[in-house]
Amino acid sequence: MVNLIWFQNDLRIHDHAALYHATKANLPLVGFYARSFSHPNAKKSAKSALRKAYIDQTLLSLKTSLAVYNIPLIVVDGSAFNSLKILSESFAIQSIYGHYSASPFERYEAVKIQKEFDLKLYETETLIHPSDLGFDLQQVPQGFTSFRKKVEMNFQIRPLIETSLKPQEPLEIDEAFSPDLTPLLIQAGEQAGMDRVHHYLEGTKKIKTYKETRNGMLKFDDSTKFSFYLSIGALSPRYIYHRIKAFEAQFGGNESTYWVIFEMLWRDFFKFQERKHPKAFYAQTGLQHKSIAWLDNPHYYHAITTGQTGFPLVDANIKELLKTGYMSNRGRQNVASFWVKNAGLDWQLGERFFETHLLDYDVASNTGNWQYIAGIGNDFVPFRFFDIVKQGNTYDADTSYLLHYLPALKDVPVFKRYGFGHLSKDEREVYDIDYPAPIFSFYEGLNLMKKRYGE
Template sequence: MNGLYWFRHDLRLADNPALVALSKRCNQALMLYVIDPSWFKPNHFQSRHLGRFREEFLYQSLRALEKELKKSKQRLVVKVGNPLEIIPKLCEKHQIDLVATTEHPGFTERQQLGHLSKILPCEVMISESFTLFIKNQISFTKDNFPASFAEFKATISAQNLLPCIPIAKPDSLPPAIDESRDLWGGQEFVYDLTPYHGGEDSGFVQLNQFFWKTQGLKNYKDTRNRFDGWQCSSRLSAWLSNGTLSVRTVAAELDNYEYRYGKSPSTEMMYSELLYREYFQWMMHFHGKNMFAFDGIKKKRPLTSFYCENYKAWEQGTTDCPLVNACMRQLNQTGYMSSKGRQIVARYLVNTLNVDWRFGAAYFEQQLVDFDVATNYGNWQYLSGVSADSEHLLPLDIDKLAREYDPDGSFIAKWAESSPSVSLLRF
């Protein structure tokens, strides 16, 4: 039997049920990743799906995956184009009997798989490993999906749902099917992602660093809202977003940590953050394209009055608000912004500048090294008031937040000294 494995948001060998299943059934296989040129083209909101930081992180991850596959006498075949055109051609050329991949809650990702399942003459096997739980564990539907994270968390707790246990990497992989690959990852990058580095091994290193070596988890509850500092948060979101590290692996490591040291406010907060990510994944699963709608899943149209100058000032970090400017310059020059910073700049864009929230969400999609479609658009809907759980949001007191989270003004001062970021947008 000939197989084709389509890597998407699962760029790893460990905890990859679809890859294990394919390896057991196929005599030879093609390991495929498709780079879609549309990722690099501006959308309706003048931002690209894939910006420079996540692009480099992706290429690093693909190189690391290729290295791991070589250990099993396999190779990664990278194609550039539309996967809905490339995969059927490869299946016909190599007489593929089985296509396997990992399910992802993204609207586009699900549409692509649905289309392939209809047009391919071979079997299409889809496994779940991007989330803590699988469909059989989840009792929600679109009609009764929790309106708030608190309700989601309470339901999960009441039902005593436990995350799926991560599985080991395949014992071996089928021999490679001979197929040429397109040129990829040959760009010379002039920016530094350090200490980020894409790849499965790097993800495990960061997990070990945060949980065990530096004991960052021990003080997580107190440090997670700080604006800067590598050890203030787990920084695992970049590896989780492209699947070089599975969320189930993180949950299992957290369970191991609690077994050794006991539960604490920090470990409980860490698990709550994993559940928060999970909440948005299932929200995307059930609400689909409504996650991108102007009026949101709440069907409430916000009031906006778009001024190009206001938006460009926000995007470049040249507004009247020093804290917003510092956060945006940090994002533009590093690809990272803290969770608290993301909340502040989002609400400033929506509530103070009255800009359509989708411009901000699209810009985050382009800039963030750890962009995750469900988490990004779910959070932006919530902060802009078009999500089901947005009623209680109070007016933003940025001066108070600056005093609370940057009491000595060091964060603002650090980024005030940097040059305003060059706009990536063209109006």
């Protein structure tokens, strides 16, 4: 008889409620991770080769950590429910310990498992434990600022859960696993996440200037890059919070150190929106129940997703995403705005495209942000859009980011690079460079979509 730890997006051993409770039960422990879901829509989800490699490498790191205690980690390609049924024929499972997720695929899986197994789920996803919000889930405000002010009135972050693991007797369990070790932009795993925190805090003290640099697109340390580790649960949000508090106590806090926590509240905000509105959060019409006539244009879709729109800020960001699996927050906002407000493509296609490629993909953050920018979620400004030329010139004034991904534009004067897609055909031809013509006129697309938004 064993107890199973069902790992999902909580691939770590620190601050892990399920692991903590499982160790109290005095039975051998077996780790378990399923790559797929049984939800009917799960087939639509695709993962890029980089994202698959990132998951594999995080799993490898977890497996190595668990092996110190002789806890095996079984990784299966199928869904958790189907695989557990098969596994339970080989050994008896007393209980399954896992983390609670409100996301549809995870929830669907948990409900199925719960019908046949003793499943115990614990809250570990958010910085603020849901019971510590200080108000009912239904009272979670629709706007971020109100949410932040409300939670900051009664801000309580729980201490880390300390699990005292001791090596158990080795188990005879087949845990064959061949991870994809393709080199990635970052090191994967819990230790690498902790190293990243150390680097950003005590190591370089970059956190002290985060607020000024966070909109940068080129330099790796412009922002924390904690999302890689938070999204897959290699780091717990509470771990980061308490490390920041310890840093502030030692080296002093400032607006920047606070701002990292402020940004992490956006992450909580979307997770609480997902819980409050489980259906509308995933519906095409979004939290605002707003129907928009999206364009069905495969040509636009292809141009955007291959970085060939002729609009440099969008193309550079897509090329970065395809090459590295990352895109800055500034890039994501501009690409998403261009996707829905200029090209008029369905936000859910964009959400799915990001899901495929982002190494830090997080279903609630991705969905919530896409809805926000599509103007059907938590942003109530009727038709907000990003001016991609102004944005490029503001956040990459010397165009070093742009040239990193689109070197062909080096022969164009700096002040015309971000506006290249806005130049006339004759003006563009003066430069004779290998860069695509714009797929449409920026303002034509915008005006069409304004009408479709009813503005």
